[in-house]
Amino acid sequence: MLMSLLFRIGDILKGRVGTYTVAKKLQESVWLRKPVVVKSLPDYPRVRNERDVLKRFQDRTRCLRPLVDEIVEPSDCLTIVLRHLQSDLLDVSIQKTLNRKELKYVCRQSLEALRVLYDDGFVHTDLKPDNVFVNFREGDLGGCYPVNSAWAKFGTLEGAPIWSNIWSFGAVLISLIHGGNLNLFRPRGMESRRQFRYFAFPAKFEQVAGPETINCILYLMHEIPLEQTTPFSQTTEREVTKKDKSFIGKIMMLDWRDRPTAT
Missing domain, CATH: 1.10.510.10 (Transferase(Phosphotransferase) domain 1)
Structure with missing residues (x-):
């Protein structure tokens, strides 16, 4: 069961195409493992929505942030993996x-x-x-x-x-x-x-x-x-x-x- 903090530094996340080690917390629901960003938050529709929208559109343009992977273990809540970008x-x-x-x-x-x-x-x-x-x-x-x-x-x-x-x-x-x-x-x-x-x-x-x-x-x-x-x-x-x-x-x-x- 994932705790309120979701992940700890050093946790291993297994995706459909790769394995990731949590390196840093960026925001409440955003975690960093260079060169990717992991997003996860229980019962939060925006994460699921972002995954669905990216699956639908990212092959049509380079102007949308790519969905790299989806975590399967742990599987307590939806967790997506996005390309890491340095700033905004x-x-x-x-x-x-x-x-x-x-x-x-x-x-x-x-x-x-x-x-x-x-x-x-x-x-x-x-x-x-x-x-x-x-x-x-x-x-x-x-x-x-x-x-x-x-x-x-x-x-x-x-x-x-x-x-x-x-x-x-x-x-x-x-x-x-x-x-x-x-x-x-x-x-x-x-x-x-x-x-x-x-x-x-x-x-x-x-x-x-x-x-x-x-x-x-x-x-x-x-x-x-x-x-x-x-x-x-x-x-x-x-x-x-x-x-x-x-x-x-x-x-x-x-x-x-x-x-x-x-x-």
């Missing part, structure tokens, strides 16, 4: 602002992954800098679900349920362009306020939002008067080039019907 875009961009070539590569690879998911009717509910990894090719898919599923429609507590997919891609891009510690997804609980300051809600928001969302929007509009906003459209050429601002402006439309597709 959040940590990397804090240490060093990406150059133009790197930014373009990140954009293309991220959109390629989203396009592959969309083709089968899946959405990513947790697209953010720390879910795009440092080799710029692969992402965490624990929060990826079919578009008509309850998880996709109502979001998940672990994810970024308000801003998903194309909008979140644009928010990631803004963070990467500015570099440093600018992250529109942090601090936790402040995403709505921070993003509202950049992109005010359109007058037609009632056409695409339910009563609860409308109440949240009205609250934000009351809490942050127009004169306190800092519209992204007023960003100077010194901060963001004209072409980049135009590109991002098309993406960051709060009415999803006005946004471009991943393709």
Whole structure:
């Protein structure tokens, strides 16, 4: 029986294609054995979901983090083995602002992954800098679900349920362009306020939002008067080039019907 700590350093895990020794604990459910990462947590649907999504999509694109193996012993709970990656875009961009070539590569690879998911009717509910990894090719898919599923429609507590997919891609891009510690997804609980300051809600928001969302929007509009906003459209050429601002402006439309597709 696995204890609450799941694994101990030095534990031997037997998979379908290999054997692994636990070397380090990265997160509550993530364990490291170079050159792989082991994910496991009892009764936690995201691990099972990530396994199923990767099995379905990883042969179609190099832009998704590969599923390396599945542990069969111990077998108390589902445990998957993923390729080990050194860091993620959040940590990397804090240490060093990406150059133009790197930014373009990140954009293309991220959109390629989203396009592959969309083709089968899946959405990513947790697209953010720390879910795009440092080799710029692969992402965490624990929060990826079919578009008509309850998880996709109502979001998940672990994810970024308000801003998903194309909008979140644009928010990631803004963070990467500015570099440093600018992250529109942090601090936790402040995403709505921070993003509202950049992109005010359109007058037609009632056409695409339910009563609860409308109440949240009205609250934000009351809490942050127009004169306190800092519209992204007023960003100077010194901060963001004209072409980049135009590109991002098309993406960051709060009415999803006005946004471009991943393709």
